[in-house]
Amino acid sequence: TSVSDRYATLVFARVYAELAKATEQPDPATALAAARRQVLRACENSERSRDRGEQVLSGWSVVTIQAASSRETLFDPTTARPSRNDSSPVVSEVGDLPALSPGSFVGRRREQLEIPRFLADEDHGGVVLHGIGGIGKTSLANEILRRVGEQRDGVVFVTLSGAVTAEEILQEIITELRIDSYSQGQLPDPRFLGKLESIGNPHIDWNSRIGLLRREFLKRIPIIVVLDNFEDNLSPANRNEDDLRRDDSGSHGERRIKDQQLADFLAAVAKTSGPSALLITCRYRFELPDDSGEHLRWWGLGPLSFSETLRLAWDLPHVEALDDYQLHMLWAGIGGHPRTLEMLDALLGHGRGRLPRIERDLEQRLKRILPDDRDVKSWLDQSRDLDVSVAEAVTLAANDVLLPQLLDLLSSEAKRLLRGLALFRRPVERSAAAFVLGTPVEHDATEDETNSAPDPPFATDLPVDDLLDELVSTTLLTRLESTGGSSPQWFVHRWTASTMERQEESAVETAEEDKVARHRRAAAYWMWHYRTTAQSREADVDDLMECYAHFGEAGNVKQSDNAAQTAASILNRIGRWDDEWKLANRQIQNTHLNKDQQAAWHHNLGVLAQARGDYDTAHTYYQRALTI
DSSP: OOOOHHHHHHHHHHHHHHHHTOSSSOOHHHHHHHHHHHHHHHHHTOSSTTTTSHHHHGGGGTOOOOOSSSOOOOOOTTSOOOOOOTTSOOOOOOTTOOOOOTTOOOSOHHHHHHHHHHHHOTTSOEEEEEOSTTSSHHHHHHHHHHHHHHHOSSOEEEEEESSOOHHHHHHHHHHHHHHHHHTTSSOOOHHHHHHHHHHTOTTSOHHHHHHHHIIIIITTSOEEEEEESGGGGEEEOOOOHHHHSOOTTSOOSSEEESOHHHHHHHHHHHHOOSSOEEEEEESSOOOOGGGGGGGEEEEEOOOOOHHHHHHHHHHSTTTTTSOHHHHHHHHHHTOSOHHHHHHHHHHHTTTOOSSHHHHHHHHHHHHHHSOTTSOHHHHHTSOOOHHHHHHHHHHHHHHHHOHHHHHHTSOHHHHHHHHHHTTOSSOBOTTHHHHHHOEEOOOOHHHHHHOSSOOOSEEOOSOHHHHHHHHHHTTSSEEEOOSTTOOOEEEOOHHHHHHHHHHHHTOTTSOHHHHHHHHHHHHHHHHHHHHHOOOOHHHHHHHHHHHHHHHHHTTOHHHHHHHHHHHHHHHHHTTOHHHHHHHHHHHHTOTTSOHHHHHHHHHHHHHHHHHTTOHHHHHHHHHHHHHO
16 A cells, blocks of 8 residues: 655654653554654644645555564663764764755665765775756765764764865865864874874975875775865866777766876875775766776766655745645756755745755845846845746756756767757657667568567667766766666656757757757657557556657647547546546647547547536537537
8 A cells, every 4th residue: 555755754753753752661553643643633734735635644544563562662761872972073064055954855865875885885985976066966965974974983074175286185184183183082192193294294205195194094094085066176178089988987088187186196095995985076077097086986966856856845845835736847847956946945935945055045146147236135025926936946056057068078979869868758768769869760560560569660870878878977867777677767857958948949050940850759759669568558648648749849730639639548448537638628729730630629528528427518519529
């Protein structure tokens, strides 16, 4: 039995709260009963319609306890709970972004679990979080540091942001080690302090200092060096054929570190086996000397999933007030780009956001883009609907993404593949790349009859897998791993796709007929997928509705209407009459349909009305069909 994410979040938050405040032996059954009552009252009295909906309120009967007896011992509240000792590190904040309180960070569950393990692995040099601006790299880094501080004792955190030099990093390491040594409750070993003096002495040969750092500190003490916004240290690399070939280090030759001493220093740290590690956030992948990049884990950070976006929406007071339809429209327009969602929330709140730093950020951005004679406060106090707010939020966050710079890193074939995949509104399989890049091919009809899954009507000799990897490496394309051993899917996030579309509208090189051709290929993919894939009827409808949309964008009215008619027929057979009614009403508003097509849809509405016993409405639609 399923339970809504909303109910699960509400009830378990209260279950844990009940268990935590128990003065006697904590009892799960008692905690769950109390949590159910509290959630039921909160939902019934909520001003938000979705909290009062059946999907949330019916969740109370789903949650059960599996236990051998009515009372299970969870923990003894009278026993002193373990606490971090005095020498445990205080987790530093990364950059200018304050760390959220425990439990407030949304999503990225896999990263939260796996990256601390990578940082603790003495055979690896650390992790590089890379992705477009505003996607949440710094926030995730803060959460990872918080978790590492909870899980490991004695970790020394060294954090820097923006443009740095090797000497600055080294001096910051020395400072943090000295502070840590004096915080142990006793005077540090003079030999330890002497070694720190040696590695900080600029009169000693640089290589000797780095050798001492590696030997005496990095190999023995868990030091995590955090470099936030590392893109400030990069310069574009010269692109040639060798750069475009991917190597085992994970570097694609897109960017290089401007300061050679800094590059050599990071390479030395990455190659040093031991408890120390690097944690770098950067908008781009970059190269390190001597293939030392292979010692790092390059972690592309993509957009939040739909469920993660909804979870974030619950933490944004003004976005959270939207109804279900508005939230789905929001996902279609913005998707899981955290900073844009935060900007939208502040705009809907007339400048008031979830956190003070969001409000300050919004005000600073508006001061940069508004005319000098325009007051920021009066602009924020304007009345605006959701569509206007979404458009303004995307505009305000656009500078964070630096999409043109990312596109410049791509080969021409990868860029063409990205443009084609950006039109797809749903995740697609690898075969969609052939529809985007390929040329039409004819298959033997008898061959198609013998094969359960005919080949696509397009084929290409281009290295599709390499091009997909190239796009994934920039985080402009997201690879979605499927469950049950099925093939992975690929998806260009809606935020990225919308931004690309606006840029193409002003680009001379992207002619309107090219976009029409790409929509036709997208429609052909979904029609081929519908005809060749063994799937549910509901999935057939989804495929056909994508055909309907893409053929409509391409101006092919007949094929668009044919796809809609087929979808309506399936909706009728599986009992989704309300959806069929909505589709038919949408089509009768289509002024491009000819008279026969309009008459067919009016007749269809008459049949539906008659089946529901609404004979007057049925007569009206039948009469209109005959008149047309």
